[in-house]
Amino acid sequence: MWTWNPQDDRPETTATAQVLADDDPALETPFIRELLRQVRAMDTFGAWEHYSDAAVIDPFILTPERKRAIPVVADPDGETVNRVRTFYNAVATRIEARTGVMAVPVINLSHEGFGRAFVLAGKLVVVDKPLRDVHRFGFASTDKLVRRGERLVDGAVALVERFPEVARA
Amino acid sequence: MWTWNPQDDRPETTATAQVLADDDPALETPFIRELLRQVRAMDTFGAWEHYSDAAVIDPFILTPERKRAIPVVADPDGETVNRVRTFYNAVATRIEARTGVMAVPVINLSHEGFGRAFVLAGKLVVVDKPLRDVHRFGFASTDKLVRRGERLVDGAVALVERFPEVARA
Numbered sequence: 001m002w003t004w005n006p007q008d009d010r011p012e013t014t015a016t017a018q019v020l021a022d023d024d025p026a027l028e029t030p031f032i033r034e035l036l037r038q039v040r041a042m043d044t045f046g047a048w049e050h051y052s053d054a055a056v057i058d059p060f061i062l063t064p065e066r067k068r069a070i071p072v073v074a075d076p077d078g079e080t081v082n083r084v085r086t087f088y089n090a091v092a093t094r095i096e097a098r099t100g101v102m103a104v105p106v107i108n109l110s111h112e113g114f115g116r117a118f119v120l121a122g123k124l125v126v127v128d129k130p131l132r133d134v135h136r137f138g139f140a141s142t143d144k145l146v147r148r149g150e151r152l153v154d155g156a157v158a159l160v161e162r163f164p165e166v167a168r169a
Numbered sequence: 170m171w172t173w174n175p176q177d178d179r180p181e182t183t184a185t186a187q188v189l190a191d192d193d194p195a196l197e198t199p200f201i202r203e204l205l206r207q208v209r210a211m212d213t214f215g216a217w218e219h220y221s222d223a224a225v226i227d228p229f230i231l232t233p234e235r236k237r238a239i240p241v242v243a244d245p246d247g248e249t250v251n252r253v254r255t256f257y258n259a260v261a262t263r264i265e266a267r268t269g270v271m272a273v274p275v276i277n278l279s280h281e282g283f284g285r286a287f288v289l290a291g292k293l294v295v296v297d298k299p300l301r302d303v304h305r306f307g308f309a310s311t312d313k314l315v316r317r318g319e320r321l322v323d324g325a326v327a328l329v330e331r332f333p334e335v336a337r338a
Binding site: 107118122123126165 | 292
């Protein structure tokens, strides 16, 4: 016999509750603006239309509590893999914006969550990052997210400036 | 009630019977020697140990009959995808042999059999081929296989010679 269990009505755990404030200033940085554009562009059915910018970026933030909530041995889920792709899409788009050269993200991932992320500009490999433990992909804070993204973009821009002929080949 | 049906004992269809002769001279070309090394290196359990070189290369040959036997709408099977990977592994190894630069094959494929094959040498993209219709991957003859492989290798070698600094970066 089914009986009502007050546990079923338990509140969201702290691991899933939103941690980003709606007025986090990092939400206005060019990198996070681009990330927002990328996420919202993939939202074909408008499911996130009424979500604030902070709510859309929130899943990229991996607090120690959220980290503990991730199973140790599981394969990365589709949403996590999508976040990895979205992050490198944003990196590629920022590289394009700063260099005027088309940049193509290429993500190679095994089912176990290991692999490599590339961004290619012409015949130049401008980003080449090993991916490990993708089921734990995330950033401790928005500042760290922006810094990690911008560092990849800066490195890529420097490479395009060093080998312009290859990037335009 | 089950009754014996002579149809059950029908011989191999012409679509699956081996088409390569054991003395096909193309089997001695450097490209096919490398392809053989790649296939046999992946044969962890020695399943193909007693297969002749011709039998190992045979599945790379797509006769019109074999082409007709492939379902039109199916996703590429694991063996076909493995052949694509093996082909580009051989291309990358030949590039290494001819340039002395490490070359890394990167295959990006959707489940539907569309995607792109890259070979990267240092920070240089030395091969960049769109992949379509991967479930029909194959070559009309060993000559075509060798020519297609060597053309990719030649193009890559020319790029490494043109941008040596990038390939060694």
